[in-house]
Amino acid sequence: MSLQIKYGVSTWLWISPFSTSAIEPLFSKISSLGFDAVEIAVEDPDIIDIGAVKEGLVKYNLKAIICGAFGPSRDLTHEDPAVHENCFRYIEKCLDFCVAVGNNFFSGPMYSAVGKARLLPPEKRRQEWDLAARNLYKVCEMAAKRGLKIAIEPLNRFESDLVNNVDDVVRLIGTINHPAAGIMIDGFHMNIEERDVEQAIIKAGDRLLHVQVSENYRGTPGTGQTRWDAYRRGLEAINYKGVVSIESFTTENQEL
Numbered sequence: 001m002s003l004q005i006k007y008g009v010s011t012w013l014w015i016s017p018f019s020t021s022a023i024e025p026l027f028s029k030i031s032s033l034g035f036d037a038v039e040i041a042v043e044d045p046d047i048i049d050i051g052a053v054k055e056g057l058v059k060y061n062l063k064a065i066i067c068g069a070f071g072p073s074r075d076l077t078h079e080d081p082a083v084h085e086n087c088f089r090y091i092e093k094c095l096d097f098c099v100a101v102g103n104n105f106f107s108g109p110m111y112s113a114v115g116k117a118r119l120l121p122p123e124k125r126r127q128e129w130d131l132a133a134r135n136l137y138k139v140c141e142m143a144a145k146r147g148l149k150i151a152i153e154p155l156n157r158f159e160s161d162l163v164n165n166v167d168d169v170v171r172l173i174g175t176i177n178h179p180a181a182g183i184m185i186d187g188f189h190m191n192i193e194e195r196d197v198e199q200a201i202i203k204a205g206d207r208l209l210h211v212q213v214s215e216n217y218r219g220t221p222g223t224g225q226t227r228w229d230a231y232r233r234g235l236e237a238i239n240y241k242g243v244v245s246i247e248s249f250t251t252e253n254q255e256l
Helices: 020-032 050-059 081-101 122-144 166-176 187-193 197-207 228-237
Strands: 006-010 037-042 063-068 105-108 149-152 181-186 208-213 243-246
Touching (some): 006 063, 020 037, 020 050, 050 063, 063 081, 063 243, 081 122, 105 181, 105 208, 122 166, 149 166, 149 208, 166 181, 166 197, 181 187, 187 208, 197 208
Parallel strands (some): 037 063, 063 105, 149 181, 208 243
8 A cells, every 4th residue: 555645844854933034045945855845834924925825835836834832821721720721812813824824734732831741640631631622612612613724743752741651642632522633743753752653644544634654852853763664564454644744842832
């Protein structure tokens, strides 16, 4: 079986935050490297001209994937509801961005803030889990009204204390209980948290909307210890037809 996928790359490899001025040089570079898609990391929607993005996508024949950035001010498990509202406003702008560029889902670890890696008592963790699920149900409603889904990304234990692997995200989706809830996987985190990458992908199944990859050390694919055959077998088993996107980071990343 041959995989019918497209290959993409994240804007975070080169720039943070992504803004209108980066569209021409980055899209040109990404196209010249042979990629089919650009994964746009949206740290600040207000500095990105969506019309210019659409023109760039057409000019360089690229598909867009819209990914969110969830720092401390965008934490759906925060004790302060005002922080939730700030996150909802941000997500709403990102969902509108998805609609504008024809990306039928919005992706990222939107259940909490990146970097919260505490040793929580079980009761506290349950409370935050339930809060995340309630707020993500609201996000799913926002997405569904626009004909979109959300792709929830597990992070490794050093970056999140809530959702670390495919088992966790499948359980979270069950708690959310909304048809717009889907999954994104990131190979960097999987290399830390999954015992069997192939089986984890199979468990995600048709809920898998997007795939990010990098080497085990965040470097160039093929230069490290990642078992790419396991990824291929898993994606073939579920007949995945989306984008596989390389994600790594410039040292100047601001939001995270």
